Amino acid sequence: MQIEYVFWLSGALLAACALHDLRAQRFAAAAFWGILAVVFIGGTALPTQAVGIGVIVLALIAGSGALRRVPEAVAPAAAEFRRASAARLGHKLFAPALLIPLGTLVLSLLQPYSPWAAADRVQFTLIALTVACIAATFAALWLTRAHPRHAVGEASRLLDALSWALLLPMLLAMLGAVFAATGVGEAIAHLVTAVIPTDSRAACLIAFAFGMVAFTVIMGNAFAAFPVMMAGIGMPLLIGQHHAHAAALGALGMLTGYCGTLLTPMAANFNIVPAALLELRDQNGVIRAQWPTALALLAFNVAMLWFFSLP
Amino acid sequence: MNYWPLLGVAVVVAGFVLRTNPALVVVVAGVVSGLLAGLPVPDLLALIGAKFVASRNLLVLLLTLPTIGLLERAGLREHAAAFIARMRTFTLARLLIAYLAVRQILSMLGLSGIAGHAQTVRPLLAPMAEAAAEKIDPALGAEARERVKALCAATDNTGLFFGEDVFIAFGAVLLIQGFYAQNGISLDPRSISLWALPTAIAAFVIQSLRAIRLQRALRRKAESRSAD
Secondary structure (H helix, E strand, O other): HHHHHHHHHHHHHHHHHHHHHHHOOOOOHHHHHHHHHHHHHHHOOOOOHHHHHHHHHHHHHHHHHOOOOOOOOOOHHHHHHHHHHHHHHHHHHHHHHHHHHHHHHHHHHHHHHHOOOOHHHHHHHHHHHHHHHHHHHHHHHHHHOOOHHHHHHHHHHHHHHHHHHOOOOHHHHHHHHHHOOOHHHHHHHHHHHHHHOOHHHHHHHHHHHHHHHHHHHHHHHHHHHHHHHHHHHHHHHHHOOOOOOHHHHHHHHHHHHHHHHHHOOOOHHHHHHHHHOOOOOOOOHHHHHHHHHHHHHHHHHHHHHHHHOOO | OHHHHHHHHHHHHHHOOOOOOHHHHHHHHHHHHHHHHHOEEEEEEEHHHHHHHHOHHHHHHHHHHHHHHHHOOOOHHHHHHHHHHHOOOOOHHHHHHHHHHHHHHHHHOHHHHHHHHHHHHHHHHHHHHHHHHHHHHHOOHHHHHHHHHHHHHHHOOOOHHHHHOOOOOOOOHHHHHHHHHOOOOOHHHHHHHHHOOOHHHHHHHHHHHHHHHHHHHHHHHHHHHOOO
């Protein structure tokens, strides 16, 4: 059992969608998904520099605007087909959809009793999700009596609707690594510590909390912000100088960073991909729906930090 | 200290403000930051490629697409909507609060991967919420529809983020513990995850209130329209 199989399957699906786009003469989309399919199947066996060039080509295709697929006008016949099919199949339609989360749940609960009990839990969940997705695809094919080519056609329709947004989480992970390698984090922490009056508990706490939010907004990930802000402000000033409670500071500091995750387009898989999935007209619609929650929770976390983490 | 790589951050900010294609912005920012830090071009390309390959696991939602596409073609969204439209007790706010509770509890148990925007929000939650909103206001406008769908995604995110930190074996808790261990402070993961509980409760209350508020706003709009 290997995680590579999951990526090969993903790559095969991407390749099938690329062929589908090629036949429909959407050449930019065919090239885009084709390159991605090669990266998924080739994986670590490919020379990393070639992948780097591939990533730049993907970004150029996305930036050229050539991926935009004109949404086909919904044929009245198709809408009528969907209504009739919904009335005929009823609740049975929920079964394959629920099979994905429930199948994943059952398989991951079975892990301790399987031969792969020692495998990494996150990787195992990923494999469980893949198995559940395969089972659900067959269940959906059987239930709807659709031809397998419809599975590819429908996947391609959704893929072209998601378009470059699907790629953004991977690109941002890449950007995080480049920022880390080029010392962007240390430079920001350096600037922040240079301007705060370190004798004031309040100033240190506010700088820490807002540093977590700001850094998470920039990096799209609280995990990247945490070590930088802790090394810059948390350890030397709040714990070292002002004797803050370590467990409370760590937990609440991380959760303060999460408020930043709700606010940033850089957290693409949470904020931009769903906007594409739900076909929102505003790319930042999810962030617009989240900012009141984020600010209220930020105030709550800062109050918790002030009253409970400082002696 | 070399402050020049910070221009990569400036590229990101400028790109989002100018609404340039985000995929292009992110790659340009990486290249700018890398070149200004003095990384040789071959090393920079290798870094970009290696990290991109290493993050392939972020794209597994891909494998849900054939199922969801087939079911949508067979009328899943129409049926989810019709189902909620028939149920009197399932108002918009109750639907969203119930989903939030389930999502948050599953995340607290470490089962965060089983729901998500592709698996549950697009095929199930969003059409159900739209149908529940149509029960309040049969002439639901495009603007209101957009707000309802966006709040569905926001509810999923809030439940996930502020549930998973309560789970001891979750990455964030282990990251915090690991950071402290490197700096000579040894902590029990349970003491860390316990401190995440008050915020988890606050997140549930705040997000629930927002669902109720949206429901009230839709109701007021529908009433003011029928009063005209």
